[in-house]
Amino acid sequence: MARLQGFEAAAIAASALQSELERAKELQRTSDQRIDFLQAHSSKVSAKLQEEQRLSLQQRKTICEWEARWRELECVRDELAAKVHQLEGRKRQLQADLESARHRDVDLVDQLNKSESVRRRLHEIVQDLKGNVRVVCRIRPLLPVEKQEGKALAKMTIPAANTIEIEPTKPTEKALSFEFNAVFDSQAGQDVVFDEISQLVQSVCDGFNVSIFAYGQTGSGKTHTMQGPEVPDVETEGMISRSISQIFASMHNLQMFGWKAPSSARIRVTSSCARLGVA
Numbered sequence: 001m002a003r004l005q006g007f008e009a010a011a012i013a014a015s016a017l018q019s020e021l022e023r024a025k026e027l028q029r030t031s032d033q034r035i036d037f038l039q040a041h042s043s044k045v046s047a048k049l050q051e052e053q054r055l056s057l058q059q060r061k062t063i064c065e066w067e068a069r070w071r072e073l074e075c076v077r078d079e080l081a082a083k084v085h086q087l088e089g090r091k092r093q094l095q096a097d098l099e100s101a102r103h104r105d106v107d108l109v110d111q112l113n114k115s116e117s118v119r120r121r122l123h124e125i126v127q128d129l130k131g132n133v134r135v136v137c138r139i140r141p142l143l144p145v146e147k148q149e150g151k152a153l154a155k156m157t158i159p160a161a162n163t164i165e166i167e168p169t170k171p172t173e174k175a176l177s178f179e180f181n182a183v184f185d186s187q188a189g190q191d192v193v194f195d196e197i198s199q200l201v202q203s204v205c206d207g208f209n210v211s212i213f214a215y216g217q218t219g220s221g222k223t224h225t226m227q228g229p230e231v232p233d234v235e236t237e238g239m240i241s242r243s244i245s246q247i248f249a250s251m252h253n254l255q256m257f258g259w260k261a262p263s264s265a266r267i268r269v270t271s272s273c274a275r276l277g278v279a
Contacts, residue, residue: 028256
């Protein structure tokens with residue numbers, strides 16, 4: 001009886017141990033699952049931490065680069081500020097020089113106007129001394145057709161710049177001598193003739209009325225002298241075109257020195273021709 005009771009107690013104890021073992025195994029499985037979950041979570045956290053560290057390093061690198069760039073920009077800003085300061089000083093100096101130049105320009109223009117007034121008075125005196133009426137003589141060369149016909153110029157000499165002598169054609173005649181303000185031989189070009197009358201054109205620019213005309217018999221070269229050939233060039237253009245060119249050149253020179261025509265001023269150039277006959 002006692003032995004049977006001992007077996008029952010052992011069986012109960014064994015059953016209790018089995019129950020404890022099952023509970024221990026269940027706890028072990030639960031612990032393993034918890035450990036696996038924690039390990040997986042730890043891996044995710046570790047990966048995220050590594051990514052955050054990588055981003056942090058990248059941001060630090062970017063910050064360092066921007067700080068370096070900022071320092072460069074500060075240096076550039078300081079250089080630009082220094083240059084602006086230098087340019088402002090240069091600007092002030094140039095403004096002062098410009099103001100000084102303006103005062104000098106006003107003085108020079110005033111001196112120029114005074115000099116121009118003196119020149120006009122002296123020019124007027126010279127023209128009055130030469131005479132208000134002047135007569136010049138130009139000898140026309142033979143035309144090609146005249147040379148072919150065997151014609152020749154009259155025998156004449158120019159003993160002085162204003163005198164011409166025509167030799168007599170007969171022994172009983174005397175040489176004829178004529179005096180003019182100037183005499184041009186048959187080789188004188190248009191420019192030489194214009195040099196003589198250019199001072200009169202200058203008088204036009206100074207505000208005086210001047211008349212320049214050519215007279216002589218038909219075929220003596222009046223049109224050639226005043227207008228030049230049908231297709232003139234720089235050497236052959238006539239007195240009219242040369243006079244107009246000088247007038248406009250004088251206006252241009254005056255404008256270069258500050259002269260301005262009044263706003264109401266108008267320039268009109270007219271040309272007319274009349275045939276005069278003397279019986």
